[in-house]
Amino acid sequence: MSVINLTQLDGTRTRIMPMTVAAPSQTATRGDFDRMATDVNVDRLRLADLLSALAMQERNTVNLYRAAAGRTSVDAWRERYETFGRQSETHAAIYEELIGSLHGDPRYVSPMARLCEFRNSKMMETVLLGSSVEPATLEIADLEMVLQAEMQCHANWELLKAMSDRLHDGETKRALDDAIRRVEPEEDEHVAWAKRTWQETHLILVLQRP
């Protein structure tokens, strides 16, 4: 299974930027990705950075589902959060398998992935404002975070699909297609449920007379 909250103890590496540092054993450079997706003509560093960020999005979504499932008072939503959370954990593992099969480093955290995580953590801070809204609004806030997270996850997988469409047949294309095939139905379901439930909840609350 994937590691959701990566730490140094997981053998993680990063690429240092002007404002970040890492020990030499945990520093990745452009050359470390030269063996990645060699059957296609791509910017390998850019590909590694992108896949890292997409995997991070999936990992952060797992954390979001765990938190939302723990807080919601709506049983039906809790079941969905728990199920989708488990599925997202599998999707994160699929990302790691994909990266590995392309001869990349599944434990590489790119600068792009850091930014993705920072953005998601700011979104999660929504709950820090939890006592100046009604409980129903807070429930919807969790649902909206799920919707936004899943829309991003879904867009990420669509991006990989679009990428695959532009590649000739080979190891990389087959790896992408396999990963997409394994997640697509669930990803579709996640975003569809979140959007539908969000709409219906607002409509119910607004259109009913007090």
Next chain:
Amino acid sequence: MAVITAREGDPMAFNPLAEKGIPFDKQFRNWAELNVQPYDTADVDPYTRTRVITMNGIEIESILHSHQFARHCDNLEIKSKLALTRRVEQQQQKAVNWLIPGNESTIEVTIGYEQVAIDLTAWLARHEPDPYIKQTLDFGLLEDFDHLYRYANLYELLDGKKAERITGQVTEIMPGRPTAVEHRHPADDVRAHYDKHTVDPRTRLHVMTVTAAEQQTMNFYMTVGNRYMEPIARGLYLEIAQIEEQHVTQYESLLDPVESWLQSELFHHYNECWLYWSFMRTEVDERIKRLWELHLHMEIEHVRITGEMLKKYEGIDPAEILPKSLPEPMTFEANKDYVRSVLAHQLDLRTVGPRYVPLDQLPADARYFQYQRTVNGNGFIPSEQVITDNVAKSGRQYRLETQGAHPVEFLRQQRAA
């Protein structure tokens, strides 16, 4: 209170997440319990004093962080739990800081603070796995080392006493990177930072610890520096207080801002566990050792409570982001050889933004030089004047050089004519 003893198999292994702390309803103490008997200055071990000073700084940082977090949050559960742990931290801070007796003067406490800065920073640097973080610690070390020398000369100048009454023989007292040249443009104090995913857990603890220690020193000098009548003392405190601001800027910038408020709060309490556990293991004063153990048991509960909030609000189990056991205990011990080796090789380092650069590689128009001209202008530099004044009074600079001549020739003692 059961003493936390070594475990079978690994005498060092201690995981706060696996321990049972004191329930919150049993953590509050009454005034008599908090109004502790201070240590006796005449016979306190210098490193007992440094442990006390360190934990005071740690507690203050924990409190200030909690206050800042509370200002960015209106979640009643989180704010209430922050207030709860913070109230206990405040009691801990009193019990710790009130160990310092009233008959230790401001300058004597100051000398203790600088001894902390030196032997804490040196130990952290010796044990720091990240080369850049280690370099940052080494850089600050030489500056705090010089501060002790300047304050020691002030002590002799004003009170006719020798700083070794406070420091003992365990820390040398001689010039470091001269305070006068430490003044840098603010942009040259901002450092690069670790990445939360690749950082060694020890590095995070080291950075949090040194940030808290320097912040405490900065706050102390900001507050007490005006309590003197003598202009030379007022001047020296204000000058060095400005350097401590530089150090706080430097060390806090090593932290990764990707770490959220709740994660940072968890790491604060975990750091307290590490230090209380470390000091419990190394403390020579039995009474104070029991205090470290008591506070450790409180912090274990703080880690648990904060971990629960982290799970609830961020879906992160603290066991996923904390190591399975605390690292090697932080130990106050002599670092003379280490300090001397850093002195011999790094005295002339400066900074340009986050980079370390030898002085002779700075361009002539570097903002460092402009800032130096501005603050050191008009010829009055308190850190230099205090040495001149003490030489005039005592016939020589005050130093405690137990390991031989200063490793840097031009900093060796010049005899008064």
